[in-house]
Amino acid sequence: MPLSAKLDPRDVGLLVVDMQNGFCHPEGSRGKAFGADAVRRPREIIPNVISTIDLAHRLDIPVWFTQQVHYGNDVTRARRRIPSHLERRGVKLELCRRGTWDAELLDEMKAVREDRDEVVVKHRSSAFFQTTLECELRMRAVQVLVVTGTTTSFCVDSTIRDAYARDFDVVVPAECVADSDDAAHAATLASIERFHGVVTDLAGLTEALDS
Template identity: 40%
Template sequence: MPEPYIDPTCTALLVIDMQKGFCDPESQMEKAGIGTENQRAILPAVLRLVELARERGLPVLWSQQIHYPEDVTRRRRRIPSHIDKQHWAPCLRGTWEVDFVDEVAGAIRPEDLIVEKHRASVFFETTLDTKLRMLGIEQIIISGCNTDFCVETTIRDGYYRDMDLIVVRDCVAGPRRRFHEDTLAKVETYFGAVVTLEELPNVIMPRVQAQEGALAEARP
């Protein structure tokens, strides 16, 4: 078993896009034949992960994807966007698809931070980076959907900002299993660490140990 390497004094949990547009069987994603079953399947594990984060005193952040029907930037493209290629547009502003799934909505607390985004990465032109730095965050535990797109793009952007990234294997999902596994392999090879929810508590340092370590580093 590896030594604990997650410092709870500088770690946050980020839950990416657990919304009806990506998880609901009545969503456009499901009707387009892409599928939402895998995303729904991780809901119980994600909720347990949130509970664990709260038990360990970690800040919890949620991203919320919102697409604009009148977004003209995609019309300028000569090559079709991912939305055009798949012939569906999830989580359009003003629709129920932007809402968090009911189980998630019930788990969000007033002190949690919700980051609204309009592109795949939670970092792209949002307040996430500023909020993390204000909280003193250096490590991010990653969960949510979809693994191969919004999750992976966020991981890459976090890595380029010198964050430690920890992906919880059974708390991320996407409709294409092969793409999902490919992303996890890239994380293990390049961008961070991959653990299961069962393994995660064992790699989080006790808070007292982490605080003592920080004090030792601060001594001249």
């Protein structure tokens, strides 16, 4: 899936969404609640995400990792009257609680993260919601945001929609995002391609940046 437009690395930023133990590790909250199959797809993309990070580092493209963090005493969530998507499935997760191993980045992400990379702590699905991400992107003159990570139909999708609303160009290498639901993953990629950005693959992204 080649990109029709060539990309200037000076305009580009890379976002790695929620590649954390709670979402991706078999011993994390999601894996324990739903079984190993629930984290199979997120784990499969780890080498591809690392390749994208390596590409960004080689081309001096700034990298942001998001880290979802939840508070046990979050009264704003407790005030909700409509059950959450997890509660409707009869599941209560202690997902990515502040200060826990569950909330930490995967060891594979820690191994490739460099001092120049940023970590954006977020408390809701979108990486833009009440965080400093937009300000940091503007300060680094980022116009094109390459989005990778998990979960395609929730946190990745929410982030991409917010990026589009802020007039960033969005590029998604398809083999670098993952979901526990294949149908939701495919539907979200189709929606991104239709409305919010461009879906490509790692080879297409590399060609667009290297030329």
